[in-house]
Amino acid sequence: MELFAQQVLNGLVTGSVYSLVALGLTLIYGTMHVPNFAHGQLFMLGAYLAYSATRAGLHYWAALVVAVAGVAVIGVALERLVFRPLRHAPHLNSMIAALGIMLFLEAMAQNIWGEEFRHINSPYGGVVSLFGLLVTSHRLVLLAAAAALMGALLFFLTRTVAGSAIRATAQNPEGALLVGIDTSRVAMVTFAISAALAAFAGVLIAPISLVYPSMGVMITLKAFVIVVLGGMGSVPGALIGGYLLAIAESLGGTYLSATYQDLVAFAVLALIFTFKPTGLFREAV
């Protein structure tokens, strides 16, 4: 029972990260119909920028702000320089561009920071006892911070004018344009938010897992699984799907097979597509 609870808790921690990354992916897909294969590399860059910032003497939270802002700027640049000009091109083109960005960012990180694993120290190094379970404080901080950010995002999307504009654009770009929404600005803001979410997740998980150039590859793939599971473009789907996948993986890795733990996610994806070629849900934000 204690093992089970421990694994569920681990699942919740990983799930927070999965959900944040998947949320960004689904937002971009919803508003721009781009499957951003480079999304995990934004997550990776977030972790690296925070690493450099803490090395330069910044506090963990200050480093987080720097990393999130930096990656958001990169996201905006990608939208402006790559995805916007490809808006009216065949869908193949933006996919191939995303793959190119993915390769580029990862190779850049490798050239700048090297192949070695890097580590960020968390200011919350202690261990807390929670209902009989021993948990590092950083994990609790991570859970809380991720939940707070998700809450803020949901509030932004549903309760503010800018958020409504994003949702409107996702539902019907022409309609949104007709009622006077600047869809071009919406695309830019969405990319900034999406990149920021990925970076935030990267900085949160960095003290637990390590920082390395290829850390974004698996998370992108997992995020795609989640987004397909929850519906391409669906915000609640990404939110819940992230936690579900992480808990399933955590339990599967413990009780079934640790060797094939990573295979679980892709098997799930292949199964969904085999029986529902268009994903589980209709696209909606």
Add this chain to the structure above:
Amino acid sequence: MIAPIVALAIAALVPLVVRNEYYLQILTQAYVFAISACGLNVILGLAGQLSLAHSAFFGIGAYAVALLATKAGVPFWFGLPAGVLLCSAAGYVIGSICLRSRGHYFAIFTLAVGIIIHLVIQKWESLTHGHIGVIGIPGPGPLGPLTFDSSVARSYLALFFLALTVAATARLMRSPIGRTLMAVRESEALAGAVGLDVMAAKRMAFTISVALAGLAGGLFAGFIGFLGPESANVEMTFNTLLYVMVGGMGSLSGPVAGTFIVYGLSQVLAVLQHYQMVIFGLALVLLIRFMPSGLAGAWRSR
């Protein structure tokens, strides 16, 4: 009709002039990767479907030749067609399932399939030896009076298969199926609406595409003599994608030219080796942004 014959004649003369062992091996590898690039071009360039499982099939073909030879003593000349057949059969089944998903979904689905195949090759240690890979794979044995032990002979053998591949692709492009595929590429809904059997054509394209990947993989295993799971990983697909993009997707000779330029440069220039993926990634983005139909497109609209 003149241009391909001239190209073939020049290619046939190269090994007589270039006697450097190292360059001959690079040339042979380039022929092999060009076969794989032609395969990707069939599904991507002709049918307009981005398959990210391509190198997984390259791996299946390679491992089929390698394991049949090292575990069952099957000679290369039986292993190679067996590998191609295995790829075609797997491609037919997997294609039938994956192609029901369209556009982005197809790309994501095949990405997952590619990773599953790669992970299985990597983790199924009792069969594939996992990370260690397969060593001591026998190369192609003599065929009648022909022997394939020298680098020159092997480069001619690879060239022969590449010429065959290009001829087959040319034939496919002019066939009714080829026309159907191009219609699908332009608009799948429209092609279906005028009564074309879209699914059958796409499945055919996918099967041919992965059969060529398997052929390239089988040749690769026989020529190199050892094989690791990285031959099947997704990065190989990305490399092949770049070859196709540089040359021009949908064109006949583009993927071959693209492979020669990109693979050749990456082997010869030391700078490229260190910054290979930085440049490859940037090249993909710039190509798709400014030259989406590659060199072939630039040549046509010169």
